[in-house]
Amino acid sequence: MAGLSKSRIAAFEQCPRRLWLQVYRRELADWGEGTEALFAIGNEVGEAACALHPNGVMIEAEPDLAAALETTARLIAEDHPGPLFEATFMHRGVLVRVDVMERLPDGGWHVAEVKSSTAPKDYHVSDLATQVWVLQGCGIDVRSAAIRHVDNRFVLQVPGELDGLLRDADMLGKLGGIIADRDDVVRAAQAVLAREEPQTAPGDHCSSPHDCEFAAHCRRGEPLPPEWPVTVLPRGAGAAWQARGYDDLFDVPADRLSGVNAIVHAATVSGTPHHDRGGAAAEMMQWGWPRAWLDFETIAFAVPRWVGTRPYQQIPFQFSLRLEQEDGTMTHAEFLSTDGTDPRRACAEALIEQIPAGAAIIAYHAPFERSVLRYLAGCFPDLSAELQDMAERCADLLPITRRHWYHRDQRGSWSIKKVLPTMADLNYASLEVKDGGDAQGVYLEAIDPATDPDRRLLLREALLAYCERDTWAMVLVARRLLVESV
Ligand code: SF4
Known part of the structure; x- marks a missing residue:
């Protein structure tokens, strides 16, 4: 069966069907505009996180992830002082690559997940929990775990000197319950991968916490939206009318609209600007x-x-x-x-x-x-x-x-x-x-x-x-x- 990773578990937690499609039907994905730019930003911040530890060791996935697993195991067994970048672990079929692992004076490890955002976000927490669950399952003594995010108060004083660019938001205290449910989550994700494509219906979960790349696939059988959907009403008014059961702007009673919404409605229905x-x-x-x-x-x-x-x-x-x-x-x-x-x-x-x-x-x-x-x-x-x-x-x-x-x-x-x-x-x-x-x-x-x-x-x-x-x-x-x- 296909293996799991931190990001695949995150996909499963958003929607089981998304995980299944990511594993078996990647060619159906439409990543949309801006994805490359976001990856580039993530890479830039990741490189900065490594540059802040000139003595760190990068664990390459060359020629493959098996080599990364082997190198990591060897460095841990040799009591490497760290930091380690992209240390790679596998537990119960879940493989994770940890952005940064730092040795603490007492011999335990501090784990950091590097993010390009300026504050931790809710969905970062389960990512980190998955990592810690895998590390603990591999016998690693994790003493603290943090989201390492960009500190937007940082001001560059000397070219290339990035001390202070990143800031740790310690999370271990918040992870307990989430780590405890990883066993169940992983089992459920593996069960999804062992079956046919789930027929999860599209809904609000398709855009939260991320826009799903399979929307076109999952919505392909749906009736076409009206030519003038009610959502063209600005400033949230369209969503409010949609919640009341209206899809077509032409169906909205004109006498119940005012201000800019009345203008948009009248111009749309009449065709006159x-x-x-x-x-x-x-x-x-x-x-x-x-x-x-x-x-x-x-x-x-x-x-x-x-x-x-x-x-x-x-x-x-x-x-x-x-x-x-x-x-x-x-x-x-x-x-x-x-x-x-x-x-x-x-x-x-x-x-x-x-x-x-x-x-x-x-x-x-x-x-x-x-x-x-x-x-x-x-x-x-x-x-x-x-x-x-x-x-x-x-x-x-x-x-x-x-x-x-x-x-x-x-x-x-x-x-x-x-x-x-x-x-x-x-x-x-x-x-x-x-x-x-x-x-x-x-x-x-x-x-x-x-x-x-x-x-x-x-x-x-x-x-x-x-x-x-x-x-x-x-x-x-x-x-x-x-x-x-x-
Ligand atoms: S589009 Fe929605 S229903 Fe389909 S896989 Fe993505 S999240 Fe799931």
Whole structure:
């Protein structure tokens, strides 16, 4: 029978069918976007955890896991002082590789499961319990066990010096009951693997604690959802109507809706966009001149690369800026750093150089642009006053659009990527970089020293085209809001 691992037991605890599919029908999995990026972050944090123990020994799974089991057993038998990385144990058919094992002065072991999150999560606990259960079953004296997570208060002071990046949340005290039920859990998981595919029906468990990669397989026999599902109603209203038994937005009584939900319902049922030109114009008239249409792209590293930065700090590496005068003249300026050095100072100086004092700064979802400007202000005291002033002057086109425009093709979203195609013959489909996630991936490739210079130039062009599209999209949205609908 197929063996179990920590992650397979976690899959079983979410859903027996998920475990079965992972073991026997992996080809049905659809991992979705972002999975690779999450793995990359996990690996980066894992490498940092090892780098913090230069005397540690990595137990390689070469040529196979049997070799890792053998090496681990030998090192334990030799009373190795540790730390050990990826020490490998098997108990009752469950194989685990332990991220970090450290010897305590009394000879026992401290076990750490490394996570890239900034705090332990509930589902980490059973992962750790499975590991401790296996270790104890193998006769290892586990004295403490922790989730070793990223401490987002850490600030990089010296390049590459990561002491303090990770923090242990001790968990052994919370594991008792969960360790005690591992025998039963493992037996039940093994029983599932000995049978045909379970026919567990899809439900809330399919997205908690993780989105299941087999959703398409399990839902393949279900009736198609309505063309306009009630879930397009924003801010949780759709879920509330669904809980009352409604699936189709057309079935929801109009007289029981108000505010934005009534607007979304009416625009969807009639097919006519909601457009309040006068309301939009009145709000935009409050903005002064010239107008600086601004959009940032940022990157956030789990393991900080630049001195003075924290884990997961949003660091701007690019902006696009369209400067519009009252007479309609428009110029474009941009900033993009792809040499791999800390981009913050150059970015801050470029902003100050390009944005005239007193200009109205306009963003789409301005809290983000404001937070970046305030962050840069905090980084550079000599530039702080000008950057803070910019943050104060930052106006937001998103709530104006939300109040005064809705087309049913937005399907409940006012993201600029959803709004733009409903207003103009323009979208992001033809661009190599289509969203912020793509931009971060392309940026990481561009700053990688191994990237070929010609390739880097192409990546730069793709990033510039994307960010420029974002500010042009804002301008088009604002202009369309001011045009009377026919
Ligand atoms: S989609 Fe849902 S029912 Fe199907 S395997 Fe995943 S969690 Fe289980």
